[in-house]
Amino acid sequence: MKAAWILLILLASAILCTPVAAEETGPRLIVSEYRLDPQVLMKGDVGVLTIRLTNTGPDPATINSARVNGVEVTVKQNPYTDVLSLGSGDSITFTYTVYTEAPDGLYYVKFTVDYREGGQLRYAIPVEVDSTSLRITVVETPAALAQGMKGTYQVVVGNPRPNAASAVTVTPEGEGFVVTPSSSFVGTLEPDAQSTIPFMVTPLRQSFIRFRVNYRNGINAHTATVTLPLDPSENRFTPELALTGIRVTAGPGYLRISGNVTNVGLDDARAITLTTGGEATPADPFRVFTAGVLEPDRSTPFEVTFRAHTSVSRVPILLSFKDAQGTTYTDSMDVEFDRQALAEQASEPTRFIMLLVWMLVIVLAAVIIYAWRKG
């Protein structure tokens, strides 16, 4: 009797452990199609499992319920518990919401249909879990990171996942810099595809910049980031002006500083203005010297004129210029001169005036001779 019980248990176990497959116990129903969206889940994702059941038999079939069960991949709800009738050749679609917290791997969920007349249809559906995220990489940075100087960052977003990622967007984050564009939309990224996005970044101070890629796997939002330090050094590529060949001369009623202004920097200098400051008062004819673009290693002659109190023997030349980004730079350079020597030069009558004096003498002589002859 005990042996009979053991035989019965073994028989029942054999029946329960039968491989998952369509089993013809009455009506001939088959799983004609199933689909999981997204095709590959990531840990924590919710997926939509759609199963199509078709009656391939000559007779109608009636089912009591259809459900999905799983261990690593669970079903959030089994809504199909009512009696359904399926005519010969007809199909019906069941939709389930599945969820997983499982690590990467291939798992199965079990689709079970209960016939009204007794018996079941059981079907195993594979579900792949792969939590590999999109890769975001900065492949190119500016050769020199300088404060206030715009540089290009080339950001590459790649999809190493087995399925497509949708709504891919790359956004730079952080403070202490100005960036354009503020965000870039890539769209759908197919498996093993990549997209390169350039960002123009102008660092304003020492900080960090984070490039964030946001994307969707089905209906699930995911993100990945890459962070880079922004440590701008002193801008080596700025224009820098130097004044050479300074010469101070005196004109009628003013002093003149002339020389050459040279761009000894590594970038174009624009909107250059020179004038005198301090105790000097800019005076006509050249109150301010202006120049347009001055390329590196190029120079141009300049001339500024001013008046100053007789005790002043040093005046600053004020320089102002801009770089290509519009950043304004200012500088000054003191110029010393021998005021006494200049004063004598300044008050030295010009040749024109001396000519007038001599003409005056001649006219006077003529007048006197004429007057005495008449007298």
Add this chain to the structure above:
Amino acid sequence: MAFPLMSLLVNPNAFFSRDSSEWESLRVPALIVLAAAIMAGATAYLTTDLVAGIMPSDVQAYQGVMGIVGTIGAVVITFLIWVVWSAVFFVISLFFQGQGTFRRILAVTGYGYLPILIGSVISFVIFWIFSPAIHVSPVTDVQEIQAAVMALMHQPVMILVSVLGIIFLLWAANIWIFGIRYARVISLRDAAITVGVPVALYVIATVWNMGVVS
């Protein structure tokens, strides 16, 4: 009848040989001297600005007052010099039995200020252009003031202004000679001596002060 300006400047003999009633009035000469005095005042204001720069810093605080005093002083002194020149001519011409009144000499001397007025305008323009570039340093010792003023007077523009002053004074002397001749009824030679001697002394003194002769 329009004022015979060119006749006065170029042919003073013709100007003063007319009836004495046409030129012995003091109205026109006084206006000429007044104009010359105003120009002298303006030039003095610019000069005071320079001289103030020489003074010690505590004295420089009175630069504005000094300018006004200098201007008024220059105007008054111009009129005084007009009278002094006339007096000198009057006294010297006494040696040549001059007969005209002092009032007539005043009129003649006043007319002679016309070239001086022209010279004052030219000198003012030159001085106004060049004076801002003249260098003066404040003195720390009062005893240095004279040396500093002398240095200022030796500036090229100051010498130029002095030279112009001499040229136009000679022009004025030419007018004065013919004027004195008719005002005092003396010969041309005596008039030339009457005017030439003091004017020559004045020119010599001026050149001496310029340091050309030393």
